[in-house]
Amino acid sequence: MSLRLEKIYARLEQENLDGLIVSSPANISYLVEFKSRDSYLLVSRKKNVYFTDSRYIEEAKENFNLKTFPGLKANSRRIFNSIKGNLKETFVLRKTNGSVFKLIAGSCIELGLGRIGFEERYLPFAEYKKIKEGLKKKAIFIPIHNLIEELRQIKEPHELEGIREAIRITSKALEFIKNFIKPGQRELEVVAELARFIRYQGAENEAFDIIVASGPNSSFPHHCSSQRKLKNNEPVLIDIGVEYKGYKSDLTRVFFLGKIDILKQRIYNIVLEAQNRAIKIIKQGCLINEVDKASRQFIREKGYADFFGHNLGHGIGLEVHELPTIGACEEVALEAGMVFSVEPAIYLPGKFGIRIEDLVLVTKKGCEVISKWPCQ
Amino acid sequence: MSLRLEKIYARLEQENLDGLIVSSPANISYLVEFKSRDSYLLVSRKKNVYFTDSRYIEEAKENFNLKTFPGLKANSRRIFNSIKGNLKETFVLRKTNGSVFKLIAGSCIELGLGRIGFEERYLPFAEYKKIKEGLKKKAIFIPIHNLIEELRQIKEPHELEGIREAIRITSKALEFIKNFIKPGQRELEVVAELARFIRYQGAENEAFDIIVASGPNSSFPHHCSSQRKLKNNEPVLIDIGVEYKGYKSDLTRVFFLGKIDILKQRIYNIVLEAQNRAIKIIKQGCLINEVDKASRQFIREKGYADFFGHNLGHGIGLEVHELPTIGACEEVALEAGMVFSVEPAIYLPGKFGIRIEDLVLVTKKGCEVISKWPCQ
Numbered sequence: 001m002s003l004r005l006e007k008i009y010a011r012l013e014q015e016n017l018d019g020l021i022v023s024s025p026a027n028i029s030y031l032v033e034f035k036s037r038d039s040y041l042l043v044s045r046k047k048n049v050y051f052t053d054s055r056y057i058e059e060a061k062e063n064f065n066l067k068t069f070p071g072l073k074a075n076s077r078r079i080f081n082s083i084k085g086n087l088k089e090t091f092v093l094r095k096t097n098g099s100v101f102k103l104i105a106g107s108c109i110e111l112g113l114g115r116i117g118f119e120e121r122y123l124p125f126a127e128y129k130k131i132k133e134g135l136k137k138k139a140i141f142i143p144i145h146n147l148i149e150e151l152r153q154i155k156e157p158h159e160l161e162g163i164r165e166a167i168r169i170t171s172k173a174l175e176f177i178k179n180f181i182k183p184g185q186r187e188l189e190v191v192a193e194l195a196r197f198i199r200y201q202g203a204e205n206e207a208f209d210i211i212v213a214s215g216p217n218s219s220f221p222h223h224c225s226s227q228r229k230l231k232n233n234e235p236v237l238i239d240i241g242v243e244y245k246g247y248k249s250d251l252t253r254v255f256f257l258g259k260i261d262i263l264k265q266r267i268y269n270i271v272l273e274a275q276n277r278a279i280k281i282i283k284q285g286c287l288i289n290e291v292d293k294a295s296r297q298f299i300r301e302k303g304y305a306d307f308f309g310h311n312l313g314h315g316i317g318l319e320v321h322e323l324p325t326i327g328a329c330e331e332v333a334l335e336a337g338m339v340f341s342v343e344p345a346i347y348l349p350g351k352f353g354i355r356i357e358d359l360v361l362v363t364k365k366g367c368e369v370i371s372k373w374p375c376q
Numbered sequence: 377m378s379l380r381l382e383k384i385y386a387r388l389e390q391e392n393l394d395g396l397i398v399s400s401p402a403n404i405s406y407l408v409e410f411k412s413r414d415s416y417l418l419v420s421r422k423k424n425v426y427f428t429d430s431r432y433i434e435e436a437k438e439n440f441n442l443k444t445f446p447g448l449k450a451n452s453r454r455i456f457n458s459i460k461g462n463l464k465e466t467f468v469l470r471k472t473n474g475s476v477f478k479l480i481a482g483s484c485i486e487l488g489l490g491r492i493g494f495e496e497r498y499l500p501f502a503e504y505k506k507i508k509e510g511l512k513k514k515a516i517f518i519p520i521h522n523l524i525e526e527l528r529q530i531k532e533p534h535e536l537e538g539i540r541e542a543i544r545i546t547s548k549a550l551e552f553i554k555n556f557i558k559p560g561q562r563e564l565e566v567v568a569e570l571a572r573f574i575r576y577q578g579a580e581n582e583a584f585d586i587i588v589a590s591g592p593n594s595s596f597p598h599h600c601s602s603q604r605k606l607k608n609n610e611p612v613l614i615d616i617g618v619e620y621k622g623y624k625s626d627l628t629r630v631f632f633l634g635k636i637d638i639l640k641q642r643i644y645n646i647v648l649e650a651q652n653r654a655i656k657i658i659k660q661g662c663l664i665n666e667v668d669k670a671s672r673q674f675i676r677e678k679g680y681a682d683f684f685g686h687n688l689g690h691g692i693g694l695e696v697h698e699l700p701t702i703g704a705c706e707e708v709a710l711e712a713g714m715v716f717s718v719e720p721a722i723y724l725p726g727k728f729g730i731r732i733e734d735l736v737l738v739t740k741k742g743c744e745v746i747s748k749w750p751c752q
Contacts (some may be wrong), residue, residue, distance in 0.1 A: 035600065054685025055597040058725050097685075118501070125504045125519055126496035143501055192575035199568035204600070209581060221431040224411065224580070309430025309473075349434050 004031055004151065009045050011147055018113040019044035020144065021104060021131065024122040026318040027148040032091060034063040035246045040104055041091075046111045048091045051104060057095045064091060101127055105134025117144035146323065153315060153323045154337035160361065162247030163317065163339055167359060167371050169201040169242050170249045183232045183257055187212040187225040190238075198242045207241030207248040207320050218254070219353040221310060221345065232258040235352050241320055248320045250341055251371050252357035264354070267304070267346050271354045274298045274344040278312060282342075282360055282367040288330035295344040296328065304346045313341040316359060338362040339370070380407055380527065385421050387523055394489040395420035396520065397480060397507065400498040402694040403524040408467060410439040411622045416480055417467075422487045424467045427479060433471045440467060477503060481510025493520035522699065529691060529699045530713035536737065538623030539693065539715055543735060543747050545577040545618050546625040559608045559633055563588040563601040566614075574618045583617030583624040583696050594630070595729040597686060597721065608634040611728050617696055624696045626717055627747050628733035640730070643680070643722050647730045650674045650720040654688060658718075658736055658743040664706035671720040672704065680722045689717040692735060714738040715746070 008031065012020055022028050022041040029036045031043065032050065039052040039060070052060050096103055108116050116135070118128065120143035132141050155163070173194050181190055190212040198206065213223035214230045218237035230236055234257055241250035254268065274295040281294050292312040299308050313326035316339055324330065326340055343357035360367040384407065388396055398404050398417040405412045407419065408426065415428040415436070428436050472479055484492050492511070494504065496519035508517050531539070549570050557566055566588040574582065589599035590606045594613040606612055610633055617626035630644065650671040657670050668688040675684050689702035692715055700706065702716055719733035736743040 037598070037600075058723070059596045059599070120502035120505070121500050123501050124497050125494070125499050125501055126521070128501045129496070129519070143505070145502070188575045188580065192572040195575070196568040196572035199564045199571070202603075204564065204602075205585060220435045222413070223435070224413075226580075227578075347434070 002031075002033075004033075005043070005048070007151055008043055008148065011151075012043070012045075012117070015117065015142075015144065015147070016115060017117045017142065017144075018115050019046075019108060019111070020117040020147065021108075021119070021123075022148065023119050023127070024148070026322070027119065027122070027152075029246060029318055030148060030152055032063070036060075040100060042104060042107055042111075044111060044113055046113070049094055049107050050091045051094050051096050051100050051107075053096045053100070057093070060093055064093060099130065101130035102134045105131050105136075108135060109138050113139055115140050115142060117142050117147070119147075120145055149323045152317055154335060155317060155339050155361075159247060159317060160339070162245045163249065163359070164370060166203070166207070166242050166244040166247050166249035167251070169198055169203050169244060170240055170251050171371060172201055173197050173240060173242070174238065174251065174253050177238065178253075178255055181230060181236055181255060181257065183230050185230050186227050187214055187217070187230070188227060190230070190236075191225045194238075194240055198240075203242035203244055204246075205243040207243050207250060211237065211239035211252075213237040213239075213353070216350055216352060219347045219349050219351060221347060221353065221355070230257060233261070234258075235260075235264060235354065237353060237355060239355070239357065241316075246318055248316055248318070249371075250316055250320055250357065250359065252343060252355045254354050254356070264352060267348070267352075267354050270299060270302045270304065271344050271346055271356050275342055275356050275358065278342050278344070279358075279360060279367060279369060282334065282362060284334055284336040284362055284364045286334050288324060288326055288332055288334060289328055291334070291342075292326055292328045292330070295342070299344060299346065307346045307348055308344060309347075310345070313343050313357075315340045334362045336362050336364050378407075378409070380409075381419070381424070383527055384419055384524065387527075388419070388421075388493070391493065391518075391520065391523070392491060393493045393518065393520070394491050395422075395484060395487070396493040396523065397484075397495070397499075398524065399495050399503070400524070402698070403495065403498070403528075405622060405694055406524060406528055408439070412436075416476060418480060418483055418487075420487060420489055422489070425470055425483050426467045427470045427472050427476050427483075429472045429476070433469070436469055440469060475506065477506035478510045481507050481512075484511060485514050489515055491516050491518060493518050493523070495523075496521055525699045528693055530711060531693060531715050531737075535623060535693060536715070538621045539625065539735070540746060542579070542583070542618050542620040542623050542625035543627070545574055545579050545620060546616055546627050547747060548577055549573050549616060549618070550614065550627065550629050553614060554629075554631055557606060557612055557631060557633065559606050561606050562603050563590055563593070563606070564603060566606070566612075567601045570614075570616055574616075579618035579620055580622075581619040583619050583626060587613065587615035587628075589613040589615075589729070592726055592728060595723045595725050595727060597723055597729065597731070606633060609637070610634075611636075611640060611730065613729060613731060615731070615733065622694055624692055624694070625747075626692055626696055626733065626735065628719060628731045630730050630732070640728060643724070643728075643730050646675060646678045646680065647720050647722055647732050651718055651732050651734065654718050654720070655734075655736060655743060655745060658710065658738060660710055660712040660738055660740045662710050664700060664702055664708055664710060665704055667710070667718075668702055668704045668706070671718070675720060675722065683722045683724055684720060685723075686721070689719055689733075691716045710738045712738050712740050 028041045042049040191210045212225045215234040239252040278295040311327035315322040345355035347353035358371045404417045418425040588601045591610040615628040654671040687703035691698040721731035723729035734747045
């Protein structure tokens, strides 16, 4: 029995639920242990049913086969539906043709599930309505919040390996691009080089749209890389993450072309010190809002509180943004095994912005900064 | 007054609605006429309110300024909120800090809107619940389906320009990669080259994850490009789209390395003929299911009906997949100005797959195949 499923079953019992309809792709991927797309998963002690359509069914069969029988060749034509035996973790695969929502509701009824949870953040109202109608009042349909997300916060060793490799590729890309950038290049040309480089290094994908923000564009926290040309004596903010075996990275560095003026240097030093102050106090048991405060307070003392609007950081793993949220309103304690970003910033509208983002792993006695490449 | 807004107001009146909460990023972008991210839009004759947070607020101000006052310099620090005058299309900008949903609900109450629509496909249940709570029974909250999407189906001239340019870049990338691919290269290395190439050609982004599927991987309709190496005497299926000024393209070609065996050639010819049969009958007034049938019937006659599971095509524009859906159950008529893909396919599990995808523009008398590069 998969330990992850066992934990979910236990949580379902705590919540007095007979089953859970999982619609978040990352949550499904977490439970089936391969990258799942355009699918739904019904989890229950009675049976776990994976729903997908003709576009993904063959891929799903292979993935389930490989997982269940690692010795089986990838091209084996064995049909997963016919697999029987005592494998408790068996997922039943259902190909949808027409309404997946009717099929999901029908499966719930067939299995006699009376109280069914759904992921309220990941089910659009239209889908909620269709499943609910399909249940024909034979079951109660209950919104659930962050049930699987909370489990995903604590990373297992092989998950950490994935994240570390994603970070290694990202650091290498930043090192490469530091030497590559020159005045006259367009932001999107720099993105082009990064997009190419990471894939030759083994990344499967970008984790999100790569941000290359030059000069005043760096004052937009989530700038859309543009046709603007890099100029001398300007900062170039680069925010990049990659995907490796489904696991994500996310790092931000600011490079300077030519000279750095006094204001930019001053702001850079404030942001860097703000980051250090947070990193210093991170350890198991520390309250999350205290971590946010350590950075934010320092920025406030320096007079820039109004120019740092977003949270200090976010968890990362199968998704770029996942739990824990590192913000001023989070009054829960950090746990060993959590991985998140620490990314204080100061954005001066119309002028420039500085953000420095690293990833840390919480340990019992402190934290490990996983993104080691200094670049500062 | 923006013609698009005027049409929406008229539709709202037909539906007996006082306002609409727009949560689909593409629908918001369509109405504000710039690429909108992480935002919500309340549309009503009384006032249009755009909600976003600190990460996007400066970008939004600039975009609204540029749109409203094209002469204004991008870096002008003019605050949008203070803009007054007779501009009926003015959008009020609200920076969210804390719950955007309370703020949206509050705005609805302030404006005295009694019947408020929301986009049921683009509002997760959790958000629906929060806004509904915020309305405190002072307004009725009504699910709406495809209201803006239906308007977006008919492309305006400048939208067609964007799509044509996205297609031009994509065709050029396919021409480039046709000469680049060789046995021994990994699928992800080919993706790397394409990802780089399109940005030097002026694309802002990939429209979706580029698919490079070699040999048996081509039998997965939506293959995840992998570390597999290209081999001689195998097909390489490439499905690529780019984004240009927010508009998307989407083309699929299959290249052969070395020799093509008889079966592959036969399947290729069937798919190509299936595509031609659909393209021949496309024109204003033709029923969509007839278009799907023209391709599917031919594939059925040849004995491969079971190996073509997905729809024949999909609309494209601000999104890669939008209305109209070109499928067997769509009993509505085509209209001039619609743009969609025609992509019949045959997937032989474990062996190989062939898909040929082009984009067409419906005209009064027929259709224009916008993706002209033959590559066949």
